Amino acid sequence: MGSRLQVEGDGSVLLRVTHSNLKSFSADVRFSLQMTIEAVKEKLWKKTGTSVNSMCVELYDDSRTKISDLSDNSRPLGFYSPQDGFRLHVIDLDPSSVTSGGWLEDTSLVEKYKISEEDYDKRDATFRRFKEKLAHQTPPARETKISNNYMEELCANIKVGDRCQVEPGEKRGVVKFVGRAETLGPGFWIGIQYDEPLGKHDGMVKGTRYFDCPPLHGAVVRPDKVKVGDYPERDPFEEDEI
Template sequence: MANVLNNEEMQALRNYVQGPSSQNRASSTVLLHVSHSNLKMKFFELRLDMHMTIEQLKVKLSFHVGTNASAQVLQLKDDSGRVIAPFMEDHHKLGYYSPHDGFYIHIIDMDPNSASANGWLEDTDLVDKYKMSDDDYNKRENTYRKFKEAKLKEDPTWTLQKEMAKKKGQPLPQQKEKQADPDFLAAEAASCTVGSRASVEPGDRRCEIMFVGRDVAGLPLGWWVGVRYDEPLGKSDGTAGGQRYFQCSPGYGGFVRPDKVKVGDYPPIDDGLSDGLSEGDEI
């Protein structure tokens, strides 16, 4: 079951109860874990004053766990989980039980109608969630959907990334042009032949050319070169868009634009790994 608090919230709570520095705390304080009979999550290192009474401690804990002070039975456990005090009495002070840093205060919730029972404070799946229909959503004003529609009418290339960059005064993200020419880079592809050794930029990635062609499934129009790298520097096994164009081991294949391929006497090398790839240049 999911916790009510995520990691960041738990850390914030920890920082709050610890104060500015646990190293500079008063000698009369102790850092104790807290567990609860109905809850899986634990509050780590609550800073507690040894001079507070158990009754005062229960009131403090009620704000953390949702169990009324009158319904709490407190036990003290050592850092191994062994019960030191099975019943901490209200009139005693916390220091009476000689707790040490790292010990546990375990809360037994005696309220059968407690809000923490059966996971109601932790499992959000138990809470009925309202789901709005598309029709109801479309009737609402000032929604993101209507905002997006209005922006797209003004600028068909609008994106949320562009909008955020504009508001922050940052350069607009570059939009890649859709390739409409089926013979794009045909001249460069003419110098690439199947079986030739080559180097792919960036990174001088040595390879063997396995395929030269256009209309590669899932890729923009134009010419592509299928390569089998000497090292696992690729993103493919010789397939693209569910179709196979050549055979190679997974991670050794790639489809790159011809202008990224240099044909020549390129013996295999063991270095030159690079991940300076531009999205859209290859798969």
């Protein structure tokens, strides 16, 4: 009784659909009770492939008892009082239907397309061609090794104690270290003590101390990031002036 009230309340019903020729086919489909039987058959045609004119539809209840044949195409589905869980069984009356003979279920009945090795070799966009192309590609060149003198020339005018500005960000400070830093990689590096806590350490990098400065004021960068000159400390209140 509760199921019947639910059906009448929402105006639709959920039915299981089976097919005479498609033994493995089974689907739950929702139908409006206001749909005509002809509209129901059109919906079943899209689901099963059986044409409307070749279709006979039977309605079964949830105990597998046949209730009626849906033979009057002009009547609404609700006339037959279906409920959630009932079953619509589609019978295909066309002996030449696409659903007959198991063609839609048994893939072994479908003739497989085969191509000869000769014809396959004539094609360009194949996986075989792709593998051959990869096999003949030149391995990517190795990255150029950085020398121990990398950016040494940029350090010629940078010395400890110089005021500087570091990019990006125009961060100002004082040079505290110039030279190689093996723990960071080959080449030359510049150690900076920023005027403000814009750094990452206190002059110790990866267990090696290159200089001393307050915590979070230290940085070690490449020389091309550093400009030395007259870079006085910024007034912390100058941004508030109008």
